Amino acid sequence: MLTTGQCATLACLLEVTAPKPGNVHRGADFEDTSLNDFVASAVALGPVMERAERVGATVLQSVQATGQVTRENTNLGIVLLLSPLAVAHRGGDVRNSLADVLAAMDAADAVAVYEAIRLAAPGGLQPKGEQVATHDVQQDPPDNLLEAMHEAAHRDLIAKQYNNGFGEIFEEVVPLLEQGDRMTLPQRIVSAHVTLMSRYPDSLIGRKCGVELATEASVRAAGVLAAGEPGTENYERALADLDFWLRCDGHRRNPGTTADLIAAGLFVLLCENKIKPPFG
Numbered sequence: 001m002l003t004t005g006q007c008a009t010l011a012c013l014l015e016v017t018a019p020k021p022g023n024v025h026r027g028a029d030f031e032d033t034s035l036n037d038f039v040a041s042a043v044a045l046g047p048v049m050e051r052a053e054r055v056g057a058t059v060l061q062s063v064q065a066t067g068q069v070t071r072e073n074t075n076l077g078i079v080l081l082l083s084p085l086a087v088a089h090r091g092g093d094v095r096n097s098l099a100d101v102l103a104a105m106d107a108a109d110a111v112a113v114y115e116a117i118r119l120a121a122p123g124g125l126q127p128k129g130e131q132v133a134t135h136d137v138q139q140d141p142p143d144n145l146l147e148a149m150h151e152a153a154h155r156d157l158i159a160k161q162y163n164n165g166f167g168e169i170f171e172e173v174v175p176l177l178e179q180g181d182r183m184t185l186p187q188r189i190v191s192a193h194v195t196l197m198s199r200y201p202d203s204l205i206g207r208k209c210g211v212e213l214a215t216e217a218s219v220r221a222a223g224v225l226a227a228g229e230p231g232t233e234n235y236e237r238a239l240a241d242l243d244f245w246l247r248c249d250g251h252r253r254n255p256g257t258t259a260d261l262i263a264a265g266l267f268v269l270l271c272e273n274k275i276k277p278p279f280g
Contacts, residue, residue: 002270004089005050008082011267012042012075014279015259018189021224021239022246022255030251033072040069045079052086055101056109056116056145059083063116076120077158077204077260080113081169082267084162089271099165102146110141110148156203157257166264172196173265178274183230185279189262191230194239196258197221203257209249217253220245 002010016038019025024035044065052058062079088097117137142148149162161169176192183191198221201214220242227238246253269275 001273002276003050004052004086004271005046005048007089007267007270008049008086009042009046010270011082011263012045012078013039014185014266014275015078015189015263016042018186018193020190020193020255020259020262021221021243022251022253023193023259028247030254033070033074037070037072037074041066041074044069045075045082049082049086052083052090054109054112055084055087055105056112058086060112060116060119063120067119073120073122076117076122077257078263079116080158081161081166081260081264085166085264085267085271094268094271095170102162102165105145107141107143110143110145113145114141155206157200158203158260161261161264168200169261169264169268172199173261174268177262177265177269180230185275187230189266190239192265193255193258193262194221194224194242196261197255198225200258202255205253205255205257208252213253217246217255 016024016035017026019027024030024033024038026035029035045062048058048062048065059079062083063076066075066079084098084101085094088094088101091097091101114137146162149159152159153163154160157168161167173192173196176195177188180188180191198218201211201218203214205217206214224235224238224242228234246255266275
């Protein structure tokens with residue numbers, strides 16, 4: 001069986017190396033961020049996840065470890081998702097333990113997470129066209145981290161996971177990654193990514209470019225699914241068109257939150273030994 005840290009590192013590596021539209025992968029870098037940044041970040045957070053005991057401390061230590069290997073924010077969203085899952089995995093079964101992990105978070109967790117977010121300085125922190133009245137990360141953190149996540153759940157899919165017990169991860173992302181027996185794992189990851197994009201406007205695109213453009217990205221992703229089955233000529237052509245459109249405008253249309261959810265789903269499947277090496 002893989003350890004918690006190994007599952008975390010492998011989840012990040014499997015996610016980033018799959019050729020998902022609009023993201024960094026083996027065949028595409030961004031001008032300011034390369035595949036090597038993501039690979040180094042995956043390696044850096046593994047030891048932190050291996051010893052995960054508290055959500056807030058794990059988030060902060062992961063961001064600090066990432067900062068030692070790259071100057072870019074490569075994995076804050078992933079860290080926010082993997083930290084409670086890692087604590088739950090170290091305590092037993094991921095699904096059965098997660099509710100208790102989230103309920104046990106206290107003011108110290110909120111302080112650590114707020115510090116980690118400020119340290120990572122994620123792009124689009126202030127949602128475009130929206131004023132955040134409460135629980136701004138530049139202000140003092142709340143006594144309960146779940147309060148802040150509840151406040152942000154309507155506009156951020158990662159916060160929504162804290163708010164609903166990681167519902168989309170367990171009920172949608174994991175099943176999507178398990179579908180397609182005749183597809184390779186990278187193909188399943190890409191298919192799951194596009195399907196998830198079609199269902200939910202990407203939070204990172206929404207923060208950087210506005211809700212209308214995030215919704216347009218979802219519509220375009222749905223068009224890929226409507227074009228045909230994965231692997232067919234029409235599907236691949238539509239996928240390439242989506243990838244081109246997402247990479248326009250200086251990669252501000254990067255569907256990074258969707259990729260973060262994919263990484264979390266992969267982590268769950270690795271922990272449950274439903275994805276295991278060698279990875280085909």
